[in-house]
Amino acid sequence: MKEKFTVESLLGQLNLGGAAEAETRSVKLPEKGVVKEMPEVAPVVAEPFRIPSTTEGACREIEKLKGKELLAIDTETTGLDPLTDRIRLIQIGTPGEPPLLLDMFSLDRRSVSAALNELLGDTGATKVFHHAKFDLSFLKTTGIDVEGPVFDTMLAEQLIVCGLANSPVKLADLSKKYLKRPLSKEEQKSDWSGGLSKEQLEYAARDVTVLLELYSPVSEAIKKARLSEVAQIEFEALPAVVALELNGILLDRQKLGKLTAQLHGELEEAKAECRKLFGDEINLNSPKQLLEALEKRGIKTDKTDASTLKSMEKKHPEVAVILRYRKASKAVSTFTEKLPGFIHPLTGRIHPSYWQLGAATGRFSCSDLNLQQIPNEPGFRGCFVPAPGNKFVIADYSQIELRVAAVISRDPVMLNAYRTGEDLHRQTAAILTGKDPSDIDKKERQLAKAVNFGLLFAMGARGLSDYAENSYGVKMSVKEAEDFKEKFFAHYTGLRDWHKMTNNGNHYEARTLKGRRRLWDSASSLNGRLNLPVQGTAADIMKIALGRLPKALESTGAKLVAIIHDEIILEVPEQRAEEVKTILVGVMESAGEGFIDIPLIAEATVADSWAGKA
Structure with a gap:
């Protein structure tokens, strides 16, 4: 039987330690006149950088960084896969000092990792990354854990420019935008597995120096845009996203x-x-x-x-x-x-890439493999299973979009229904059919689901007719759709007024309850401006839950293996499945505290495959 994969077991397989010891050395960058091969790129770093060549020297340099309030961190790697490729350089910058470069091929990995764990485990220091998920994943598989607070300039910039076309967010783009100078990335794709050239070392030092310089203007831009709270939500979700990608999911x-x-x-x-x-x-x-x-x-x-x-x-x-x-x-x-x-040769599992801001609403997108596109049918989802001796714990939010819309619109009927535990779909069905809610059958409730979700975002009568048939198998004529729409908004007056207010409001910006923002280059549709606050607030709730999950799951043996829209899948030792189910539901349902004043409901099940979701 194939040995069960864990990140911890991977660390033992990677032979990264030990190398010849030599003197600690300080390397100066060339004088300004020497950089004439690339005249378009002004030298960014005018200071020497430190590159200790003994493990003892490296540990001494790391020790000197303890107590610093701000650390910029970057890595250079032999490839893009943290499960099979390796960190070559770890660069650390702090204000007022030359950047520290650690060549992990020439140092004892375990000793340096232990020293870095002490440094990066200090919760008093802000750690600045660009595309933190990438660096954190490689650091994790090297045996280095980073404790917050973390500031990711890439995620921050994505929040600032969300929705705008032609808004690149690479490090060089941010250098040009905020520091008004170009940044050469020519060495990024060079070979980092052999001897390091002067140009590679200069490139590595320059990147971490630019990253350090970017912290102030980018963090100020976040504050100016009133995005500090949502940025914190994104940053605190990073450990869960890293674990999610490294854990992967098993395919039978x-x-x-x-x-x-x-x-x-x-x-x-x-x-x-x-x-x-x-x-x-x-x-x-x-x-x-x-x-x-x-x-x-x-x-x-x-x-x-x-x-x-x-x-x-x-x-x-x-x-x-x-x-x-x-x-x-x-x-x-x-x-x-x-x-x-998509099955990884080392782990035997599929490791999709998750993009925190893959959608303009703030929801995740997924690639390589896109689990969101796997058909919602038992035959397909039944192929995704927990490892032997484990179970899946699967939970998703019940009617999260309607609950968020109730809070945003302050619709009294919707708020009351959710506070008293009524079935909103059944109530809508009663309005549409004129029946008592207790007499509504399954077919009529399905009709109400189509109407509730269709009209939530201002769908027209013809659109509702098509949507009902294509998404819910409910036939309705355009005339019936018009009648349903009239009855719906006569009953849900708060929702109706919210639609009117939004239609008369700002056509170029929309925000969630947590302040997440989407911008438009040109006047947007009513549908888009209604969609962002609802879908985006649902994304905020999910990410708050993700930020809390790692700590909540400590010592349970549970692993986060998939996120699909509003659904979380954990792989859990069989004997702890019910315990973890309770923990997961608690974390998800409490994620709206302080801004969602109606109950959030997470429905969970213990299953032998993804198809086992209740």
């Missing part, structure tokens, strides 16, 4: 193999049906040929996109066959055939 290859075989069978069956209907020569992936084939069978349409075909499938069986083919084809090509390629 046997289950995936069975699913792949099943989907190939469904694909071939759908292909055969399509060819029987439209002829052997048809290219099912050609919209032009599909339009012609449908027209020959008397089915008139000018588009073959999914929503158009879905609206026609009940009337035309031929369309249903095309949709079955497309679903099976996409499942095979996009998911089952590609999933094995």
Whole structure:
């Protein structure tokens, strides 16, 4: 059986320690006149930098940094994967002193890591990074833990320019914007695994010096934009994000193999049906040929996109066959055939990349593999499983967007429903149908869900009609949608007034309850200005919970393995699953304290796979 992967076990596999000891040396950067090979780049660092070549010398230099209130930290690595690549240099800058460069290939890793753990574990010092997730991940796998407070200039700048086009956030971009000078990144992609050149050392020292200089103007820009509180939320979520990526999630290859075989069978069956209907020569992936084939069978349409075909499938069986083919084809090509390629060779797990500000609302985005795009079907999600001896604890927020909208709009009906534990969907269904809430059936509640979520962001009648059918399988005419809309806003007057106020307000900026901001280059839609406060506040709540999770889960053996929208998945030793479930629910439900004055509900389950979510 494959040994269970942990970050701790990885540290033992990486042979990074020990090297020849030599004298501690101080290296001066070249005089101004020497930098004529790159005249477009002014020298940023006019001071010498320190690069001790003995472990004892390195530890002495690290000791001198203790008690400093501000430390800028950067790393140079042999690659981009913290699980297989290694840190070559760790650069540390502090005001008024030359930057310290630690060559981890020429020093004893364990001794230097121990000294750095003492330094970076000091909660009295602010640690400044640019793209902190990257550096923290490499430091973690090297055995170095960083305690807050942390300030990430990249995340900070993303908050400042959120929503604006052409707003790059790389270190060189920030140097140009705030310090008014260019920064060469030519050495970034050079080989950091061999002997280090003078140019590489200068580059490393320059980067950490620029980072140190950026702290003041970027932190001032955060304060000026009234983003300090939300920046703190983002920074405090970093340890959870680092753990999330390093932990990864396990894919059951046997289950995936069975699913792949099943989907190939469904694909071939759908292909055969399509060819029987439209002829052997048809290219099912050609919209032009599909339009012609449908027209020959008397089915008139000018588009073959999914929503158009879905609206026609009940009337035309031929369309249903095309949709079955497309679903099976996409499942095979996009998911089952590609999933094995994401399995990490060292850990045997999939390690997606999570981007804290991947969406303008402040919600996470995910890549390599994008778990948010895995179909919400048991066959697919059942392939993601905990390691042997473990369970998944899966929790997500119940109706988080509607709860946030109730707080923002101060709608009295919605607030009362959530405070008294009523089912808002059932109440809406009663309004739409004229029935007593106790008499509402499952189909009518589904109708109400479509109306609640559709009208929350000012959807029009035609849009609501399409949304209800495509997202909830609920048929409603445009006339019915208009009637439902009128009844809905006559009942939820606070929501109606919030829509009006937002429509008459600032068309270029919107904020969440925690102050997260989105800007627009040109006048925005009402939908966008309603969406940001709700989705963004939900993101704030999720990230507050993530910031608290690592401490709450200490000594439980639980690992954070996935985040999908409002859902958190933990991998937990089987005997502690119920205990951790209680902890997770408590952390999630308390994350709105102080700004959400109605109960937040997190629904949790213990499961043997991702498909086991209740």
